[in-house]
Structure formats: C-alpha cells, structure tokens
Amino acid sequence: MKYEKSDPVRLTEDETAVEIIDQTLLPNMLKTVRLHNAEEIYSAIKNLQVRGAPCIGICAAYGVFVCAQRISAQDRGEFFAELKIAADCISSARPTAVNLPWAVNRMYSCAERNKALPREKLLEKLKDEAAAIHEEDIETCQIMSEFGLTLMQDGDSVLTHCNAGALATSRYGTGLGTLLLGAERGYKFHAYVDETRPLLQGARLTSYELSNAGIETTLICDNMASYVMSKGLVNAVFVGCDRVAANGDTANKIGTSGLAVLAKHYGVPFYVFCPFSTIDTDCKTGADIEIEMRDGDEIKKMYFEKPIAPESVECLNPAFDVTPAELITAIVTERGIFYPPFDFEEDQ
Ligand code: MRU
Numbered sequence: 001m002k003y004e005k006s007d008p009v010r011l012t013e014d015e016t017a018v019e020i021i022d023q024t025l026l027p028n029m030l031k032t033v034r035l036h037n038a039e040e041i042y043s044a045i046k047n048l049q050v051r052g053a054p055c056i057g058i059c060a061a062y063g064v065f066v067c068a069q070r071i072s073a074q075d076r077g078e079f080f081a082e083l084k085i086a087a088d089c090i091s092s093a094r095p096t097a098v099n100l101p102w103a104v105n106r107m108y109s110c111a112e113r114n115k116a117l118p119r120e121k122l123l124e125k126l127k128d129e130a131a132a133i134h135e136e137d138i139e140t141c142q143i144m145s146e147f148g149l150t151l152m153q154d155g156d157s158v159l160t161h162c163n164a165g166a167l168a169t170s171r172y173g174t175g176l177g178t179l180l181l182g183a184e185r186g187y188k189f190h191a192y193v194d195e196t197r198p199l200l201q202g203a204r205l206t207s208y209e210l211s212n213a214g215i216e217t218t219l220i221c222d223n224m225a226s227y228v229m230s231k232g233l234v235n236a237v238f239v240g241c242d243r244v245a246a247n248g249d250t251a252n253k254i255g256t257s258g259l260a261v262l263a264k265h266y267g268v269p270f271y272v273f274c275p276f277s278t279i280d281t282d283c284k285t286g287a288d289i290e291i292e293m294r295d296g297d298e299i300k301k302m303y304f305e306k307p308i309a310p311e312s313v314e315c316l317n318p319a320f321d322v323t324p325a326e327l328i329t330a331i332v333t334e335r336g337i338f339y340p341p342f343d344f345e346e347d348q
Helices: 038-046 053-070 076-091 099-113 119-149 177-184 201-212 222-230 256-266
Strands: 009-011 018-021 032-035 157-160 190-194 216-220 236-239 243-245 250-253 270-273 320-323 330-333 336-338
Touching (some): 009 053, 018 053, 032 038, 032 053, 053 076, 053 099, 076 099, 099 119, 119 177, 119 270, 119 330, 157 222, 177 201, 190 201, 190 222, 201 216, 216 222, 222 256, 236 256, 250 256, 256 320
Parallel strands (some): 157 190, 157 236, 190 216, 236 270
Antiparallel strands (some): 018 032, 243 250
C-alpha cells in the first residue's frame, strides 16, 4: 500500500510503531508522533491526538499488530493472554465510536484464526489485516463520496459539524468526502463549518482541510447555524458519525442533534455518512449507545490563553449526542444510500 504524507495514521517503515499526525496541534503545527505500545496508543486515542471514528479504528488495528510484535513469550497461551490485555487496553480508550472495538475485535479474531501458524507467519497475517482495514476505509470513503455527489449540484453549499474529513478517516473522509472528491473533479462547493465547541475540531481541522483543498469555506460559531439556515445559505447538512443503532438513531459529535432539529425546521436535508461497519445492530436504539463524558476543563481552559470560567464552576461535557432517526434524511454508506424507515439487518 502506498502511503501519502497527509495520511493521519500509518505503520512506520520499520513496522515497530504506529505514526499519527498529532491532531491536537493542528492547524498551527503539523507534527507526527510515534506510538510503540498499548499504553501510548490508548493515551493518543483518549487525548484525541488521533481522533475521528474510522481513524481511531485504523490506528487501533495497526496498534494491535505493533503490540503483538513486542510480545516475547514463546508459549502460545501466554502470547494470546498478553495480546488480549493489549487489545482490551486499546479498545477501552473511548466508548462511543463502534469502529474502535470493531477494528480491535477483527484483529484479535484474525490472530485466533491463525493461531496454529508459526509466530512470524501469524504476525504477517496481523499486519495484512491491519493494512486491509486501512485500505478498505480508503475505498469505502471514496465510494460513499461518489454516492454523496449524486445528492448535490455544482455550486451547492453545505453545513458541516466537527471533522469528518481525511483526518478523521484515512483519505477523503465520510461527511467531507463528497466535498473533497468534488473539488478534485472541479465542482465548486461552499462549506459552512461549525467551530464545534469544546474542542474546536471544525475550526481547527475542517476549515484547515477544506481550505487546503481549495473549497470555499466559511467558519461559524455553533450558535449561528439557525441564522445560516434561516437565510437559505445551505442546501444540506453533511455529518459523519460514530455509531448508528439498528433503528437509525445516530451518535455523532455533541451538537449534531441540535443541527438536525434546526434542519427539520428549515426544511434542509440532513445527511449522515459512515462506513457500513459503523452500523451497530447490537444497539437497538440510540439509548443503547454509550456517550463519552469528558473533563470539564476542556470547556473552561483548552485552546484559551486563560481560563474562561471560574475554576470552581461545574461543567457537563458529553462528547457526543444522539440524533433520532426521524430527523435524518438519509444515511450514506459504501453499500448505498439508506432512507427511512431504516432497515440495515436486511443488508447485513
Ligand atoms: O471526538 P472526535 O473528534 O473523535 O469526534 C469525531 C466525530 O464526531 C466525527 O464526526 C465522527 O467521528 C465521524 S468521523 C468520519
């Protein structure tokens, strides 16, 4: 597989580490970091140095391979016990995006399937599986972006939330893939980008990616979406997602559900983009999706020179919310565009 410099995650050439772009430093600094063990991978995912549902899945997949290589135990039972500890550690870094346990489980199952092979061959299989997860994501994003283009006209304008671009995936992205692919083909799209408090992934990452790709980009504060929609400035809302329940309820970055409510009010179509593997039919409805709660200091301090609230004030900081299925116009995957009532079981 040919890696590009801009890939947010990859295996190092000597195959001893996962290399990520540290997304907490963007857009002011483009710096890569190497992760060598389960603890480093856990902490990079937890601290959002690598983030975005598909991207953390890819990072975790390479991570399981890197950890497997470091296990010195010759005994197969001991090898698998250590591998399980590493896999569980990586998988527990964040709870909401299904892509994380999905990728780790796929890697662990690959190890179990090949447990009779000699160590070197088993490691080879794990490396290939991680690369397959990565390559499939690139392909998946490209196919869903092609579907996305069928929903748009040249010159259209979309509102997007958080970052669902190449930095959140492998290349192209989910929610932003249509814009990035369209730009390559000469379409003139316009994007309104929510800054996406508290961690500002929209301001820091999406406006950076889209303007680098030559797409007309207008940054807005999260509380300006109603104004933008009421003025007829956007033709659609495009977002990614972290987990879709069997009934179509969808978890994505906090604030997404509010946008969906507004979009319904103003008659703006609301599209969710994700790989089919993000649909978790074990969750019957959105109420079954665990929402990550994060430290209130992210609201009070992060990305500000000085704290913007009294030290003692309490904060509520859910990282995601659930958009009810009835507010979603369609869910776009590599297997096609799904319209309500959502029935993903049929397509499993
Ligand atoms: O907390 P983050 O930055 O990992 O949240 C990311 C999002 O909510 C994205 O919209 C989602 O993962 C879709 S990524 C293509």
